[in-house]
Amino acid sequence: MIGIFDSGVGGLTVARAIMQQIPGYDIVYFGDTAHTPYGTKSRDTVIGYTLNNIKFLLNRGAELIVIACNTASSIATAQVLKQFSAPIFEVITPAVELAVQTSKNLNFGIIGTRATVTSGIYEKQIIEHQPRARVYSVACPLLVPLVEEGWLDRAETAMIVKKYLRPLKTRQIDTLILGCTHYPLLKKVIQRKIGKRVHLIDSSISVANRVNAFLAANTGIDRRLGRNGYLRLFVSDVTDQFKKIAEMTLKTKITFECVRT
């Protein structure tokens, strides 16, 4: 199975992108809703949660892991690669590579959680590809709770998005990385506020592309993955609200299985 995890239900945008690009693969998803959000927490805490989540997915039969959380990807990838031998994908690198191919003027914007922005991972990777790049990052900590409330089309959300994007508007960026798996749900308002000439890089789509290319090149692993179009959703806590957002993201009725981790 393809194992996917996130701090909560935001990472279902990645599951959705994978199901659209390589339909039919069996997926086991874990949302760590008992500890959500990660983006406001410290490095050590996020690393600890991430290691637990990967162990859980491997125990459930995952052969390949996707870290569908920018905060965990930013902070814990190095540790994770040391500790596990299964193929593990994170959302940062594919987004950076796509952004670098997309930008003409090498002015990049990054939006993400406070933990992701503080990690500096996007700047570092972009500069490795393009030493002349200029990278402007803004932490947008209120966007996760706004998405989790389902306030996607509200005037208040548009106002807050506008406020967060203001420092990027003056920087002539032509490419903006949505550095949090919740943000694809706000794509419309972000595009409206940043202006239609700026390319948005959706990390859920770029990581799904990456998994797709990997499986095409690694048929041994590909053959081990089930293809019954099966999606099993585990969470560490269930509430009606988590269910509502999950159904909004996947556009279908879902059932969660709750596990104490």
Added chain:
Amino acid sequence: MIGIFDSGVGGLTVARAIMQQIPGYDIVYFGDTAHTPYGTKSRDTVIGYTLNNIKFLLNRGAELIVIACNTASSIATAQVLKQFSAPIFEVITPAVELAVQTSKNLNFGIIGTRATVTSGIYEKQIIEHQPRARVYSVACPLLVPLVEEGWLDRAETAMIVKKYLRPLKTRQIDTLILGCTHYPLLKKVIQRKIGKRVHLIDSSISVANRVNAFLAANTGIDRRLGRNGYLRLFVSDVTDQFKKIAEMTLKTKITFECVRT
């Protein structure tokens, strides 16, 4: 020592109220910042966290416990009273009693987290005192993240507060319970939006009164409590942002001790 805990740093409004009303008592505070927020999580998860927090405080020498979190108070009090013999105070009952004494027209408003509002505890307790009362409750899930961002005086916060309070404005309430320990930090904007004729009940102040009265009546316990004006702050996760809000609440420089629970 007086032991106080909250899901995060919002409960420091209760520590502040206790330090103002009965100055000098030694306090040990635990903020469960690794699991914050509680207000969006399920009943079982909140009960589990609450029992752990109380055990931690008792192990650190607390002789009396204050649950400085409306969500935990709403959901876990019955379990907690079964399990521990130390005197334990929660924030609901004192606020309800003060509200019932305050209201003239018996139209009450309650604002709180989704978990607190769903529990129905305020309605139940108010109706026990005043069977003719009408109680209108609104869940305000975005107020906790707004406070945690320090957005106390922002236009966006005022707009969101206004939207949440709108259903209460039409109900002629004369008393509004701030059913979350974060909300005292938004008192000004809440008062402005609900109108100056509505009495706000601040549960941090009413629980501090209650502890004060208890200690006056129970001199045996009172004598066992240290009085060196000592405040020790434990958290399960440390970030700059948690520190910033804590310092904003206590209006002094603070040091956190981080413990993994």
